[in-house]
Amino acid sequence: MKRRLFIKSVAGGTLATTLAGTEFLPRFLGGIENACAFSFTKQLSSKEARFYKRLESGGIECQICPRRCRVTDLERGYCGTRENRADKYYTLVYGFPCSANIDPIEKKPLFHFLPGARAFSLATAGCNVNCKFCQNWEISQMRPEQTDNFELSPQAAIDICIRERVPVIAYTYSEPVIFYEFMYDIAELGQKSGIKSVMITGGYIEPEPLKALLPQLDAVKVDLKAIREDYYRNIVGGQLKPVLDAIIQIKNSGAWLEIVYLVVPTLNDSEAEFRDLAHWIKNYIGIETPVHFSRFHPLYLLKNLPPTPQTTLERAYEICRAEGLEYVYLGNLPGHRAESTYCPKCGKILIERRGYQILQKNIERNLCRFCRKVVPGIF
Amino acid sequence: MTDQTISIVYDSMSRVVVVRSERPSEAKSPSVGVFMTMLEVGLNELTGMVQVTDAIKKYIPPGVIGLKVNCLTRQYNSTSVALVEALIALLVRNGRDENDIIIWDRTSNELDGAGFKLNLSSFGVRAFGTDVSRFGYSREIYSSGEVNSLVSRILTEEIKSLINLPVLKDHSIAGLSGGLKNLYGVINNPNKYHDSNCDPFAAQVLGIAPVKEKLKLTIIDAFRIQYNGGPGFDSRYLTEYGGIILSDDPVAADTVALQILEHLRAAHNLPSLEKSGRPVRYLATAERLKYGTADVKNIQLNVKTMDSQGALHEGSLF
Numbered sequence: 001m002k003r004r005l006f007i008k009s010v011a012g013g014t015l016a017t018t019l020a021g022t023e024f025l026p027r028f029l030g031g032i033e034n035a036c037a038f039s040f041t042k043q044l045s046s047k048e049a050r051f052y053k054r055l056e057s058g059g060i061e062c063q064i065c066p067r068r069c070r071v072t073d074l075e076r077g078y079c080g081t082r083e084n085r086a087d088k089y090y091t092l093v094y095g096f097p098c099s100a101n102i103d104p105i106e107k108k109p110l111f112h113f114l115p116g117a118r119a120f121s122l123a124t125a126g127c128n129v130n131c132k133f134c135q136n137w138e139i140s141q142m143r144p145e146q147t148d149n150f151e152l153s154p155q156a157a158i159d160i161c162i163r164e165r166v167p168v169i170a171y172t173y174s175e176p177v178i179f180y181e182f183m184y185d186i187a188e189l190g191q192k193s194g195i196k197s198v199m200i201t202g203g204y205i206e207p208e209p210l211k212a213l214l215p216q217l218d219a220v221k222v223d224l225k226a227i228r229e230d231y232y233r234n235i236v237g238g239q240l241k242p243v244l245d246a247i248i249q250i251k252n253s254g255a256w257l258e259i260v261y262l263v264v265p266t267l268n269d270s271e272a273e274f275r276d277l278a279h280w281i282k283n284y285i286g287i288e289t290p291v292h293f294s295r296f297h298p299l300y301l302l303k304n305l306p307p308t309p310q311t312t313l314e315r316a317y318e319i320c321r322a323e324g325l326e327y328v329y330l331g332n333l334p335g336h337r338a339e340s341t342y343c344p345k346c347g348k349i350l351i352e353r354r355g356y357q358i359l360q361k362n363i364e365r366n367l368c369r370f371c372r373k374v375v376p377g378i379f
Numbered sequence: 380m381t382d383q384t385i386s387i388v389y390d391s392m393s394r395v396v397v398v399r400s401e402r403p404s405e406a407k408s409p410s411v412g413v414f415m416t417m418l419e420v421g422l423n424e425l426t427g428m429v430q431v432t433d434a435i436k437k438y439i440p441p442g443v444i445g446l447k448v449n450c451l452t453r454q455y456n457s458t459s460v461a462l463v464e465a466l467i468a469l470l471v472r473n474g475r476d477e478n479d480i481i482i483w484d485r486t487s488n489e490l491d492g493a494g495f496k497l498n499l500s501s502f503g504v505r506a507f508g509t510d511v512s513r514f515g516y517s518r519e520i521y522s523s524g525e526v527n528s529l530v531s532r533i534l535t536e537e538i539k540s541l542i543n544l545p546v547l548k549d550h551s552i553a554g555l556s557g558g559l560k561n562l563y564g565v566i567n568n569p570n571k572y573h574d575s576n577c578d579p580f581a582a583q584v585l586g587i588a589p590v591k592e593k594l595k596l597t598i599i600d601a602f603r604i605q606y607n608g609g610p611g612f613d614s615r616y617l618t619e620y621g622g623i624i625l626s627d628d629p630v631a632a633d634t635v636a637l638q639i640l641e642h643l644r645a646a647h648n649l650p651s652l653e654k655s656g657r658p659v660r661y662l663a664t665a666e667r668l669k670y671g672t673a674d675v676k677n678i679q680l681n682v683k684t685m686d687s688q689g690a691l692h693e694g695s696l697f
Contacts, residue, residue, distance in 0.1 A: 058551075058608065069573075070552075072551035072609075072610065073612075073613075074451055074452065075551070075552075075573075075610065075611070076570045078570055078571060078573070078574075080568065080570035080571075130527075130568075141567075141571075142568070143567065143570065145486070145510060146510075146515070146567055237571075301520065301527050
């Protein structure tokens with residue numbers, strides 16, 4: 001049965017939401033103004049997936065991510081969103097997101113990419129890893145039939161951006177690699193309409209699909225969850241090496257890149273790890289790459305741990321700055337001075353932030369307004 | 380022993396009963412009556428009790444009974460509707476209320492496809508999938524070793540006891556798809572637990588609290604066995620075995636099922652599951668976790684064969 005969701009605008013731009021016949025709060029389309037009407041649906045897509053091969057022994061091998069799932073008839077890959085039907089592989093989530101909001105780009109976080117811009121943010125169910133700290137596990141760890149989805153074609157997504165004057169689409173919340181085909185087609189359409197695309201990802205993707213995708217993207221934020229292989233194995237359920245390779249590939253592509261490192265108490269918060277992370281960034285993607293250390297809050301399977309102490313985050317900040325990284329930020333600490341961007345040359349404030357708000361901006365055409373140092377990014 | 384104190388004790392010799400039918404006319408589509416006889420024999424042999432009523436009472440406490448079937452391949456090779464109807468008839472004949480029986484699987488669509496008549500009302504034997512919106516999955520995450528999952532609310536809230544009714548078949552990753560693998564159908568994220576040939580995950584699912592508490596009996600539908608190319612349906616590898624496997628020890632039931640599967644593979648000149656790169660290690664893991672017996676030396680196996688006249692004989696597994 002379909003349930004209608006209506007979102008209406010009110011004077012002054014704040015939102016009123018009417019969820020006719022449902023008790024659902026607007027996880028869907030929050031922040032979207034003007035009349036929009038969408039229907040929840042139980043329907044799943046049957047669009048053939050990209051990047052898989054049929055195996056001689058029967059079944060298919062998915063080649064989207066390094067898991068390389070071998071999937072036989074009627075089975076799904078690890079992500080739960082791709083299904084083998086008679087040795088043809090299908091994505092079940094194409095055009096059926098479960099989450100859509102308009103967020104500030106700072107929420108992604110992307111700090112050197114159109115500061116202050118709004119981003120139409122989309123996600124489907126599913127993920128190709130299973131981080132024990134996942135903040136969005138209620139969608140990322142679900143199969144698409146277990147989430148409330150609505151139908152949204154790539155063109156409809158672009159139309160929303162145009163109508164709402166939103167310059168950016170963000171593929172985010174869960175893991176866009178698992179809705180690759182949907183993301184790709186939206187991004188391709190977006191390019192033709194001047195809508196920029198940003199991917200918020202764990203970076204667990206194979207080189208070939210990434211190579212094909214990158215020309216469609218303007219920016220990528222990668223959650224580098226640790227700099228230790230065992231953390232990826234035990235806490236993330238993936239591998240570090242392919243993520244590092246993907247980050248380098250993204251950097252070399254010219255797409256704007258920022259890194260987030262969620263600091264989880266006792267698991268990836270040693271000074272040695274912060275130092276190794278700084279060395280790796282310096283050696284492989286450059287000191288000008290923004291790095292965000294983000295505060296962990298106990299969720300999902302790590303409720304036993306405390307939130308990250310502020311002092312730990314500040315230590316990470318100090319180590320990375322001492323190692324020469326130029327743009328280091330602390331996240332989930334509203335009001336902290338390390339939310340803001342400072343000129344590495346003159347030390348003056350370039351962008352002052354409080355939470356997701358921009359309080360002042362002192363960058364003119366990628367230059368520091370005070371000392372004229374080039375500030376990397378897309379401003 | 381009172382109903383309240385009934386629980387499965389795994390630390391002694393485990394009993395498994397296999398009942399086979401030699402009725403050629405029934406081979407392809409056994410009747411409810413044949414299955415009822417097989418179930419009666421199986422339950423009596425398993426418990427050593429003469430009356431089926433007592434056998435049922437031994438395993439199944441009062442309250443709603445969930446029959447977890449496997450309908451992945453829908454009409455092709457799912458848990459036999461006749462077997463389930465026979466079990467229900469037996470339960471009802473022996474004092475259980477049909478309003479207290481739920482046939483369930485992951486989705487109503489799969490159940491319907493397998494031939495089960497959906498019933499979402501409050502009356503009669505009910506049949507529906509976890510995907511029905513008023514059920515769905517628990518809010519609570521249940522953890523057991525590396526398995527962290529939401530669990531079907533049919534299991535957590537609707538039923539008091541669980542009878543697992545899987546189909547015995549080959550599985551492209553797990554090697555064996557039997558009782559333990561069928562329990563993947565009670566969690567929301569089975570796709571996360573197929574690495575390493577489902578080891579240790581298929582074993583750890585038995586440790587999920589509601590499974591551990593409510594699983595009372597495993598009855599494996601081994602009438603038609605797909606010995607290769609599973610879990611999807613592939614008629615090239617389907618053979619008639621004509622049996623059901625019963626045990627209150629889910630690991631022992633699967634261990635016997637594995638012997639049958641390996642025998643059929645060898646008989647059809649197929650390599651063992653181990654040699655096919657699909658070793659079934661999760662049964663040994665389940666034994667290490669004390670969820671049951673995977674060592675055949677510690678399984679008391681009793682095979683009965685029902686001939687074409689309906690007479691019972693001692694039978695052989697192969």
